[in-house]
Amino acid sequence: MLKRIATDLLDIVYDEQGDADGWPVVLLHGFPYDIHAYEDIAPRLASRGARVITPFLRGYGPTRFLSAATPRSGQQAALAADLLALLDALRIERAVLGGYDWGGRAACIVAALYPSRARGLVSVNGYNIQDIATAMRPASPEKEHRMWYQYYLHGERGRAGLTENRRAFCRLLWSLWSPSWRFGDDTYARSAAAFDNPDFVDVVVHSYRHRFGLVDGDPRFDDMERRLSAMPPITVPAITLEGDADGVTPPGGRQADRKHFTGRHENRLVPNAGHNLPQEAPEAFAAAVLDIDAWAD
Template identity: 55%
Template sequence: MAQTDNHDRRRFLRTAAMTVAAAELFMTGSAGAQSSGGSPGPRPARPGTNMSFGPLKQIDAGLLNVGYAEAGPAGGPAVILLHGWPYDIHSFAEVAPLLASAGHRVIVPYLRGYGSTRFRSSEAIRNGQPSALAMDTVALMDALGIEKATLAGFDWGARTANIVAALWPERCKAMVSVSGYLIGSQDAGKTPLPPRAELEWWYQFYFATERGRAGYDRYRRDFAKLIWQLASPKWTFDDATFDRTAAAFDNPDHVGIVIHNYRWRLGLAAGEPAYDDLEKRLAAGPVITVPTITMEGDANGAPHPDAGAYAKKFPGKYAHRVIDGGVGHNLPQEAPRAFAEAVIDAGRF
């Protein structure tokens, strides 16, 4: 039965005490890891900002050659952390060491169209539809030999975790999802919303135009910074924090993936036939039975559903947490300890 979890954070301090050792591990990569030649990790942030990752790894997985960071013991329970738009793996730069210190094998991949992730074929469609991103995650798990993992994310990443948990529950040990149940469909995207709700999606309509595509291509960093400010109005981030993430938007497929994602939602762009069956299953609004914790920041300025609207979508072990203190949309980066604690707790349900 669903419940609101006003959790006691004090017990998590015991895990946080090991963070320094885990951070050192994360900066250099886990024992025995091989860094990809010619694919250096993101440049480190200037002193005073959040920690950054060491050299990334690369692996062929399905349609992609995926860039990812890894930390923690190779034999530990796997956790896959999934970022959203317009963010990148650095949303988890402080979450990952906390999870590694608790014994987890932590995988933080760049989504298609971000960072060092590339399509393996120049002929591949630059497709941003939800089921395609979910298939990317399953393919990554297969490539890394991960049979089952806890999936955790926000924004696009939360939606991707939702889809994997709904369609392939045998691959998902547990899930943490910021803003809850985010599975939708093209038909749902065609339904008009009240004017105030439509206003929150202003960028979706901008992206529906060729002027919007050109504008995002030309001003992608300015655009991303504006979204950060609107989605997390009480989060004070410095230029170094933003710049290390903004580098991920230089990916040659970034604009195409973002534009296709939002046009597909409105039915203005076609998906690939290979995903038709998956999208039909998702359009039915499947329940998610794996152990789940949903989260929301008390100052999330991005469009998001009310928790009461989706609680029944989680008929298994489930809790909802509201994180106070002016926490916005980028919850893992704004409240890393609370997010990491939810991942650990969900895995123990």
């Protein structure tokens, strides 16, 4: 059931399933996706006693900024602050946090900086906190070509292209990033409606410029960004997932980042799954959340 709640900056729309007194789980989508990524996962978790919260991130779907004066920031600290504000608004002291892409980044940040709010973590592609200080160091050509869309959005031609062709652009990314997933027109259309949010383009462009140090962030998040620059460890129980057909981050692409998980941690390779792993392999993602719940007891 879709619900809405106000935080200091946003009117957040979220899906809630399960008993209101169940163990809380917050599941966060990535770019360019939406809450439908978890449509086969939330009922599985709810049937096992969970209270499942799946919000539309800032700039997606019916979630809206409360003030026109608020910067349309897509920086990593903004996403994490939104997650904390949502937990506070819902009066959830601690939750299992799960996500991928942008949502996985928000979940990792909260787990790292505010471990008292996270019973555990499920993160696709591992440790998703951005090391902005080193972002301008070139990677291997094989890795660089996968980030073409980020470089495209660094210029105003890219902003115009996303504005004019957002559905075609994002569908191309779906296809490139999940080459083994045969999604249909209806599946894509349900999620693509979320990209019609009036702030979508601004939030997305800011995200891909800020992570390379090309634009300033929202000053209200300066302290959190400073703390993130230390690449803090994640001490809570964590399961990381990798799809073996991920077109953005191939398996093992972030193996060096595993040192940041200093609590109980397990990495799992999921066959025939691409970047949108929760929607492509819901059984594997749900199993990881249930295992984290068991570990945290």
